[in-house]
Amino acid sequence: MLLISCPNCGPRDETEFHYGGQAHIAYPENPNDLSDREWAEYLFYRENTKGTFAERWVHSTGCRQWFNMLRDTVSYEIHSIYAMGQSRPDITASSPKAEPEKPGEFTQSGDYGQAGEPGLAPGTATAPTSSEGV
Amino acid sequence: MSADHLPEHPDFLWRNPDPKKSYDAVIVGGGGHGLATAYFLAKNHGMTNIAILEKGWLAGGNMARNTTIIRSNYLWDESAAIYEHALKLWEILPEELEYDFLFSQRGVMNLAHTLGDVRESMRRVGANRLNGVDAEWLEPDQVKELCPILNTSDNIRYPVMGATYQPRAGIAKHDHVAWAFARKCDELGVDIIQNCEVTGFIKDGNKVTGVQTTRGTINTEKVGLCAAGHSSVLAEMAGFRLPIQSHPLQALVSELHEPVHPTVVMSNHVHVYVSQAHKGELVMGAGVDSYNGYGQRGSFHVIEEQMAAAVELFPIFARAHVLRTWGGIVDTTLDASPIVGLSPVENMFVNCGWGTGGFKGTPAAGLTFAHTIATGAPHKLNKPFALERFETGALIDEHGAAAVAH
Numbered sequence: 388m389l390l391i392s393c394p395n396c397g398p399r400d401e402t403e404f405h406y407g408g409q410a411h412i413a414y415p416e417n418p419n420d421l422s423d424r425e426w427a428e429y430l431f432y433r434e435n436t437k438g439t440f441a442e443r444w445v446h447s448t449g450c451r452q453w454f455n456m457l458r459d460t461v462s463y464e465i466h467s468i469y470a471m472g473q474s475r476p477d478i479t480a481s482s483p484k485a486e487p488e489k490p491g492e493f494t495q496s497g498d499y500g501q502a503g504e505p506g507l508a509p510g511t512a513t514a515p516t517s518s519e520g521v
Numbered sequence: 522m523s524a525d526h527l528p529e530h531p532d533f534l535w536r537n538p539d540p541k542k543s544y545d546a547v548i549v550g551g552g553g554h555g556l557a558t559a560y561f562l563a564k565n566h567g568m569t570n571i572a573i574l575e576k577g578w579l580a581g582g583n584m585a586r587n588t589t590i591i592r593s594n595y596l597w598d599e600s601a602a603i604y605e606h607a608l609k610l611w612e613i614l615p616e617e618l619e620y621d622f623l624f625s626q627r628g629v630m631n632l633a634h635t636l637g638d639v640r641e642s643m644r645r646v647g648a649n650r651l652n653g654v655d656a657e658w659l660e661p662d663q664v665k666e667l668c669p670i671l672n673t674s675d676n677i678r679y680p681v682m683g684a685t686y687q688p689r690a691g692i693a694k695h696d697h698v699a700w701a702f703a704r705k706c707d708e709l710g711v712d713i714i715q716n717c718e719v720t721g722f723i724k725d726g727n728k729v730t731g732v733q734t735t736r737g738t739i740n741t742e743k744v745g746l747c748a749a750g751h752s753s754v755l756a757e758m759a760g761f762r763l764p765i766q767s768h769p770l771q772a773l774v775s776e777l778h779e780p781v782h783p784t785v786v787m788s789n790h791v792h793v794y795v796s797q798a799h800k801g802e803l804v805m806g807a808g809v810d811s812y813n814g815y816g817q818r819g820s821f822h823v824i825e826e827q828m829a830a831a832v833e834l835f836p837i838f839a840r841a842h843v844l845r846t847w848g849g850i851v852d853t854t855l856d857a858s859p860i861v862g863l864s865p866v867e868n869m870f871v872n873c874g875w876g877t878g879g880f881k882g883t884p885a886a887g888l889t890f891a892h893t894i895a896t897g898a899p900h901k902l903n904k905p906f907a908l909e910r911f912e913t914g915a916l917i918d919e920h921g922a923a924a925v926a927h
Binding site: 402405406460 | 751753754762763764765766767811812813814815816820821822854855911912913
């Protein structure tokens, strides 16, 4: 089971969360202008990365907030957790994982805002991370 | 059936040749679908100068990891047609391949636990019958009669309100299926090349002309992809995308028991499917892990939930011990139907997206995919399963409609 550090609630079991698939898919600005192919791409085509993948999760039985995660789809290691609206962090530069020392500590470190808010201001802090459970 | 009915473990059923410089066609993936495709290419289309490239060992991916359920009770016409054709092939293949893979038509039961389930199930029985698929509706007492160890009383969270039953469905020995196809492929001249991972494709414009592998470059006129969970990785190498997400799907077996379970029971609602293998293990599976993954393992709570469901339905399993659990990587599509047909790259063909239910489709996947590769156009059975359906909107939505769980 994954141990996921919710930005608001701290490390919790995977069973408290729901998966939201690939992150950073914007709703097309002008859907009516899209060709069938482009609309199919938006609806049905997602990256299926073998390796580091940016994806969304929601803490459905906790704070019910959405957040983004960078996770390795082979080792299942969680590299980074960051706010909705924040762009994908570059993990190659700062690879050492920073485990939060106390639950809740990192909730101060970024502006995670409300789920579903488009264009949420990016958080400034280094993203909290988590380790994989058994 | 007890262990002494099983044949001896066979020795060498196929050669292990080095790859040739070129082939008329190359199949990527030496699982059930790759083997079946090569077999039908050789048998039906006379293409014997072909190779199967397998990055690991033969049938060591999902072919070794599935729960071997074979059935054809799908809702929609397109699905019923292809899966029923598969079932008919399963019925004749042991003779045709001259190898018994112990296809045991012990029936598959899909339980209904809610009024919604009951209505959906009855609708599916009707649809199945119209499509020539054997299907019956069973009341709870008939369920109990067919499978006495099932708890059909009212004292469980979701009492059994009935079931659909397909008598011709059943299970087979997956390893033996692979060996049966491999042996026949080899006899027909197909090169089965193991430990040969495809690392890239050689293209002339938009036309594939060869594959790069860990065992050198191989020229080929045609390429067929049968790589299940890794289809997206190969497609990316070839320069196109597939509407597929790869997820871990887990299963488990118990230690060996005397025969107690006469059929196959699937429950979509409490979510578990259970059969008893020929040797005596209880074999169980359920749904995929929610997240994308290529790790051939998943999270334990998924196993825990399916065991809880199994114990609820089969109280006598409560003291059975888990022998092992494992995971495979399944290639899911958004309409829970496979993709079998042409690709955006010329002379490259895709067979993928079978998701959690690929084993049962093996013979039909092989037959139709071989036809597609050999003739350059789909067989009538796989025509609706083209990649274009995601653009045209002609989806074959089997989610929840096919007794899904797979």
